[in-house]
Amino acid sequence: MNNGEVCSSLIVPCHCCVTIAPPWMWVQSRLDSFIQVAWTQRSRGKAANRPNKKSRSQMTYMYMRPLLLAVFFSKQFIHAKVMQRGINKMISVTSTNSRDLRYLLPSLTDDEACRVEGNLIGERFKNTDVFAMSFEPKKSKKGSSHS
Secondary structure, three states: OOOOOOOOOOOOOOOOOOOOOOHHHHHHHHHHHHHHHHHHOOOHHHHHHOOOOOOHHHHHHHHHOOEEEEEEEOOOOEEEEEEEOOOOEEEEEEEOOOHHHHOOOOOOOOHHHHHHHHHHHHHHHHHOOOOOOEEOOOOOOOOOOOO
């Protein structure tokens, strides 16, 4: 192409031909990418129309982790229960306020009481042939420790 020759390869351009798109195609390609992004992302208006729509993982979560450990700490005692999520059935319940632990422990809220109650609920669980459960602290209790 140096001496006014025309490139004969129309199907596959050779190394001497450089194809540059005109500027109006640049704008069009940017608009196409913008439209693709707009279609792939959910707009806020659609999310506002369906505020309580749950994802598949949120709907199946309670069936994948069926047993939940709930622990309640008060100033006088500690109460722990294990329940089945789908039907809210109590599997095991322990408390430092129960008759067998109330007079056995010197303090009903210290670390030793927590340890004894954890061992007791673990033994009751093993007797029912269940070896796994999940524990989710409340939003206000995340990161804080009981003393």
